[in-house]
Amino acid sequence: MNKILCALLLMFTVPAAGQYRSKVWCADNGDGTYVNPVLNADYSDPDVVAVGDDYYLTSSSFNCVPGLPILHSRDLVNWELIGHALDRVWPDSLFSGAPAHGKGVWAPSIRYYKGEYLIYWGDPDQGVFMVKAKNPRGPWEPPVLVIRGKGIIDTTPLWDDDGRCYMVNGWANSRSRFASVITVREMNADGTRAISDPVIVFDGNGTENRTCEGPKFYKRDGWYWIWCPAGGVTSGFQLALRARSPYGPYEAKKVLAQGNTTVNGPHQGAWVHTKYGEDWFLHFQDKGAYGRVVHLQPVTWKDNWPVIGRVPRQGYCGEPYLSYRKPKSVSSQIVTPEETDAFDLPRLGLQWQWQSNYEPWFGMPTSLGFFRLFTFKGNDNFWFTPNLLLQKTPSDSFTATAKLKLISKENNQLGGLIMMGKDYTALVVKRVGEGFVLQQMTCKDADKGHAATVTLLADLPKTGQDDNDYQFAIHEEIYLRMRVDKGIVRFAFSRNGKQFTETGTPFTMREGKWIGAKIGFVAQEPQGNSNRGWLDIDRFDITNNL
Known part of the structure; x- marks a missing residue:
């Protein structure tokens, strides 16, 4: 009972200011x-x-x-x-x-x-x-x-x-x-x-x-x-x-x-x-x-x-x-903008931004310990997708690791990690039939409307499914990792969060339109005429390169 009360207190209490210190840049x-x-x-x-x-x-x-x-x-x-x-x-x-x-x-x-x-x-x-x-x-x-x-x-x-x-x-x-x-x-x-x-x-x-x-x-x-x-x-x-x-x-x-x-x-x-x-x-x-x-x-x-x-x-x-x-000051506090997010609060962390004016069907915070990002009808170029959930890169070198669950109600719904700019790359899980595949989606000159190149990396059996047939969905739980160093992005994935397998092709980052490249999440469905699936984001951790 004490553990439950402590968890609830943490969930609904905003952390005290000045508690966060970046692991990658101070x-x-x-x-x-x-x-x-x-x-x-x-x-x-x-x-x-x-x-x-x-x-x-x-x-x-x-x-x-x-x-x-x-x-x-x-x-x-x-x-x-x-x-x-x-x-x-x-x-x-x-x-x-x-x-x-x-x-x-x-x-x-x-x-x-x-x-x-x-x-x-x-x-x-x-x-x-x-x-x-x-x-x-x-x-x-x-x-x-x-x-x-x-x-x-x-x-x-x-x-x-x-x-x-x-x-x-x-x-x-x-x-x-x-x-x-x-x-x-x-x-x-x-x-x-x-x-x-x-x-x-x-x-x-x-x-x-x-x-x-x-x-x-x-x-x-x-x-x-x-x-x-x-x-x-x-x-x-x-x-x-x-x-x-x-x-x-x-x-x-x-x-x-x-x-x-x-x-x-x-x-x-x-x-x-x-x-x-x-x-x-x-x-x-x-x-x-x-x-x-x-x-x-x-x-x-x-x-x-x-x-x-x-x-x-x-x-x-x-x-x-x-x-x-340092300038003269009465303060000795060391603090940096937040990057890592456990999604334990019923609000979106301040570090996150959308590509366009927010609408609830982009995604919602929960009081359940994760953020829910809904699949959005789109084409094969994420440059035009408004509900990318993104934040600024925090340093020249860092590792981002995300714990995710894709809940898919229809074929071809997908979700995963993305490094977004005029060129972009994403490591995503996509539903194919009664299972999933892991794929890298890379687009050159996305701002000019070019289509992404898709590379199949692995077959992934489903890790779960709904208990009843109403708007039935199958599930895929996975850890996705992005390692960034000197402008180069490399991917890895894990089934248990402990042993990671490197995958995909290294990618050279490119800035966006008047902004730097941004890291975050994508959830999409090409058809857009079915019930939405979603990506439940449990954690997003920024650490030194692993």
Whole structure:
């Protein structure tokens, strides 16, 4: 009886914050120093706000739902995923059904103003949106369309000392057919609508500052600052622009570049001034299939210019540190975003996202110790499947092991593990007649609509069946494993969770549309005209490579 009561208590109690520490990546060395990246996962275009001893980070989420992740830290090194600010991406007509890859939430900014947290972002097809909350853990109010129009991205507000509000933004060439300019416009006092037309305040066309974008707006000691990247995502650098007026004219200097380091394209992020008088900069590095990971650099002021990272003997362009002392803080807690999931709570873990706006028939949490993912009618290309249950890759090298049961009511229903991107591979169990087969499904150029190549790996006798004939199903319990190292995926499977057999063909990971490759689960049925089957996911464990 005591064991039953303890199990029930664990099932319905949310774990205390700060209990999770990744087995595959932790930036805190435990000796007052840290290593970069501080977030070795795809939190692209990060922005951060400081409120006392607390820091809150959000990032691009594009079409992934829930969107606008909210992470909390007390020292800028240790981060915990505490929620999302966006339950659904607007409008439903675009983000329900087939996934709208690469659309939606681009490069948000988070600010704290008059007791409220506000997040602005540019949807390149719709315009500028804003959500707000009194508590960053939520609830967040429904999004408001602040400025309607195509091509407006990378938006940041600035409330001036006199209460006037200005907004800076970049432009998406794919929608507006021009780019490499930074514009500023005035907003009303509460930042809910524009009251002036945009003004170009910086032009990177025809210079090394091409593709200037991702601007963030600040004010310091009477100077207006726009920090923005230029030169391209993988090969670019960080600029700092300063002026005495929000409309300029702005002077510009390069303040961070790759230099002799391995940190390519270090740019686009957040300048943070702490309550301890320190200045720091969080930026991303594009790591290809692993996405855009987050680094932390100190900021040193030199002749009223911010030098980011290692200060050069001459000039103002710093280089990234791979390791450095931690920011001053009252916290000694070591915590990382969750990855492993026992599915013991009647809610979905915060690390999981769908490819499109969620519907209950995608899948549901249970109070029974597993998550149920329903088979979804689809074709032979998972790029168009909205109910893939996915999370970010947590490190360059890791092993993911899942304990699964496929409940199949009709022939050809399938489910299993997937590494999803423009190219993808999946290890799935599929019903064939009165038994199952194990197969690898690999698709090259999935984003172009290509069909997957299917390789039969093993025959699997069923491990169980329903006790009665009503909507009769047969069962397959199995452990599936994915080992990732240096961008290569290898599979294995087990009948008992102890002895694993390597199987399938190694696969080279590839990024998605503006996001890194993601790992997770697929459940599908090609016909889609029968009773749904489902994949009961009992555990998902992230460990060091085994």
